[in-house]
Amino acid sequence: xxxxxxxxxxxxxxxxxxxxxxxxxxxxxxxxxxxxxxxxxxxxxxxxxxxxxxxxxxxxxxxxxxxxxxxxxxxxxxxxxxxxxxxxxxxxxxxxxxxxxxxxxxxxxxxxxxxxxxxxxxxxxxxxxxxxxxxxxxxxxxxxxxxxxxxxxxxxxxxxxxxxxxxxxxxxxxxxxxxxxxxxxxxxxxxxxxxxxxxxxxxxxxxxxxxxxxxxxxxxxxx
Numbered sequence: 001x002x003x004x005x006x007x008x009x010x011x012x013x014x015x016x017x018x019x020x021x022x023x024x025x026x027x028x029x030x031x032x033x034x035x036x037x038x039x040x041x042x043x044x045x046x047x048x049x050x051x052x053x054x055x056x057x058x059x060x061x062x063x064x065x066x067x068x069x070x071x072x073x074x075x076x077x078x079x080x081x082x083x084x085x086x087x088x089x090x091x092x093x094x095x096x097x098x099x100x101x102x103x104x105x106x107x108x109x110x111x112x113x114x115x116x117x118x119x120x121x122x123x124x125x126x127x128x129x130x131x132x133x134x135x136x137x138x139x140x141x142x143x144x145x146x147x148x149x150x151x152x153x154x155x156x157x158x159x160x161x162x163x164x165x166x167x168x169x170x171x172x173x174x175x176x177x178x179x180x181x182x183x184x185x186x187x188x189x190x191x192x193x194x195x196x197x198x199x200x201x202x203x204x205x206x207x208x209x210x211x212x213x214x215x216x217x218x219x220x221x222x223x
Contacts, residue, residue, distance in 0.1 A: 002026040011040050011158050014150030015175075016028055023067075023091060023113055024091050024092065024093070024111075024125055026069070027108075028034070032218065033222065035101065036071040036189065040175065043072065043073075043093070043202065044141070044195060045071055045073060045077075046072060046074040046077060046129075047049040048129060048161070048200050048212075048214055049074050049129060049159070049161075050074070050077055050081075050171050051194070052159055052196055052198070052216050053078070053125065053127075053159070055196060055216075056125070056157050056158065056216060058083075058124060058125050058126070058158075058193070060081070060082040060083045060084055062083075062085065062086065062123075062125060062156075063085040063087070063121065063122070063123040063124055063125075063153075064078060064083055064085065064086050064087065064124065064125040064127065064215060065086075065087045065088070065089055065091070065115055065119075065123045065125065065126055065127065065128065065151060066086070066087070066088045066127045066128075067089050067128040067131055067211075068089070068090060068091070068114065068128060068129070068130065068131035069088035069089070069099070070090055070092065070095040070099065071095050071098045071099045071135075072099075072129070072137045073102075074118075074129075075088050075099075075100065075103055075104075075107045075128065075221075076103050076104060076107070078104075079104045079106055079107060080104075081092055082111075084106070086106070086107050087107070087108040087109075087110060087123070087134065088107060088108070088109055088110070089109070089110045089112055089114060089117065090109070090111060090137060090217045091112065091113050091114070092107070092111075093111050096111055098111050102206050103195060112133065112145060114147050115135070115140060115144060115147065116143070116147075117147055118147060118150050118151075118205065119150050119151035120160065121151075122150075122151060122152060122153035122154075122156065123151055123152060123153060123156060123157045124153050124155075124157065125156065125157045125158075125159065126148060126151060126156065126158045126159070128158075128159065128221075129161040129212075130162070130163075130171075130212075131139060132160055132162050132177075132179075132187075133163045133171070133176040133177050133178065133179065134176055134177075135177065135178065136175050136177045138198075141177075141187065145187070145188075149191075153219070154217050154219060154220075154221040154222060155218060155219060155220075155221045156218070156219050157216055157217065157218055157219075158188070158192060158217045158218075158219065159214070159215070159216045159217075160179075160184055160217075161212050161214045161215075162177075162178065162179040162184070162212065162213050162215070163176055163177075163179070163210065163211070163212060163213070164178060164179070164199055164211040164212055165178050165179070165180050165213075166178075166181065166211050167210050167211045167212065168210055172183075179213050181197045181213055181215050182212060182216075183213075184213065184215045185215070185217075188217055191219060192217035192218065192219050192220070193217060193219075193220060194215055194216070194217050194220050195217065195218050196214070196215065196216035197214070197215055198213075198214035198215075199211060199212065199213055199214065200214055201210050
């Protein structure tokens with residue numbers, strides 16, 4: 001059974017690389033075959049995310065969006081700490097179905113591809129742990145940036161966590177783009193001011209160590 005699961009998963013990754021299936025279908029296959037809590041980026045407790053949100057002093061009435069939240073616990077933890085307006089954007093319907101089993105009813109769920117989604121409102125906090133680094137083509141990076149710019153409020157915060165320069169160059173069979181703190185600043189440009197810079201090691205469910213770059217930025221309000 002394990003060999004069959006791995007073969008189906010590997011085929012899904014191959015199809016995504018070749019463009020023969022949609023990104024949503026490929027990530028549905030990943031979550032379905034590996035299990036929502038067994039994918040390499042899963043963490044039971046979002047320690048670093050919560051530390052940064054607390055350090056930023058994000059008001060509990062500010063709208064928060066967790067991009068690519070999957071089955072992670074951040075949304076639930078934020079609600080438990082009093083945050084009243086929490087949204088998770090996730091491409092995989094399979095991951096959303098699993099996450100909803102354990103999340104508070106007040107959490108809002110959006111099933112969409114971040115590269116084509118455009119926000120209908122703005123958020124005081126944009127949180128992305130381990131999504132941006134999957135976009136290796138410049139066209140993908142620019143599409144992500146357009147979504148981010150449309151979704152972040154003036155004076156709002158952006159928290160990005162990506163593989164660090166010494167981190168893996170692939171994840172789930174796909175190439176990734178690694179970032180230093182400087183690289184993330186260059187990606188966002190002068191419109192966003194770095195306010196927190198961290199590095200941290202993520203321990204995968206299988207025990208591997210993945211160095212991550214964590215940066216928080218604040219968007220400059222128009223003059």
